[in-house]
């Protein structure tokens with residue numbers, strides 16, 4: 001069971017436990033096995049997000065109320081972890097790789113025969129940047145299940161599937177294009193986004209047509225980011241001109257339209273794509289998994305008076321019968337942040353901004369026993385940086401490694417280092433939970 005740091009210190013002092021991991025700090029009891037112990041169990045609550053995901057361990061106790069003896073449920077947050085995803089870096093890396101390939105094909109290099117066309121993607125395929133989100137969340141949930149007696153998992157389901165809700169079953173593939181909401185939702189969505197007025201002249205209270213920014217005749221698609229609503233005169237005047245030509249004299253309006261049209265659905269679509277797969281993956285952990293909608297989380301959070309962070313949201317995932325007196329009474333004041341750093345790169349060189357090789361990378365990852373990302377302790381006897389430092393190491397081929405400390409980067413010889421924990425692909429840190437929540441009495 002997660003315990004107080006003082007309790008952990010006591011157990012370690014008496015030799016009753018040993019350290020399993022430094023970050024997150026995990027100990028194991030030596031004088032008892034799990035079968036001999038009585039543990040009440042904890043719940044794992046997850047709030048998946050597009051940039052970060054909150055994972056919280058909670059316990060729920062039944063307490064009898066003073067008056068009348070009614071039994072209420074009291075939820076406490078024990079451990080909070082915020083996982084920071086690296087989907088953007090993955091996407092940028094893949095774009096760069098695609099760029100290199102494109103250049104190799106176009107440049108006058110040796111002939112490369114084309115790879116087979118029309119390769120099918122397997123069912124449930126996700127782009128790497130999204131698959132990473134499912135996999136890292138699963139991997140952290142898996143570890144938490146090993147470190148703590150997790151008995152059940154609660155996940156927030158980010159978005160509603162309006163089509164399958166209205167059909168009353170799960171839909172597949174092209175069924176979505178023939179759903180009962182086709183057309184109506186797109187129009188309603190666009191009207192809402194443009195305040196039921198023409199995107200070009202702002203006129204409202206007139207009939208509005210769905211308009212393509214880049215016309216169909218010029219290869220424009222029907223996706224939402226290419227659509228606006230326009231009044232009939234504007235629609236006629238634009239004809240099959242691209243929007244850049246039509247609004248050439250009104251650059252500010254053009255900029256507004258382009259930015260507002262692009263904003264929309266990528267985060268939501270990404271959440272939709274990953275949500276179902278995450279739930280499916282978590283089911284493999286052998287604990288019951290429950291999905292809850294985001295409105296429930298928000299209601300719980302507002303009723304408890306908590307700020308909006310991923311970890312506090314995660315704490316509020318799952319049902320609370322507030323009418324009967326159920327409540328959240330505490331949360332962990334420090335959040336452990338886990339930034340997905342990756343495990344290095346396959347690239348053999350680092351290019352400059354024009355794509356020319358700038359420096360060569362070594363073939364080896366390990367230098368003098370250390371790999372970038374290892375948690376180390378440096379004891380430096382003399383010099384400017386004399387003292388003891390703990391942090392994440394970034395290795396150099398000559399053995400003069402770079403160490404990230406809270407006060408900045410320092411260079412340290414491999415001889416002065418001691419390994420605390422092998423790198424696991426995450427950069428661990430700590431942040432406090434927002435102060436408004438901490439100063440507020442909860443209940």
Ligand SMILES: [Zn+2]
Nearest residue numbers: 198201231234
């Ligand atoms: Zn108009």
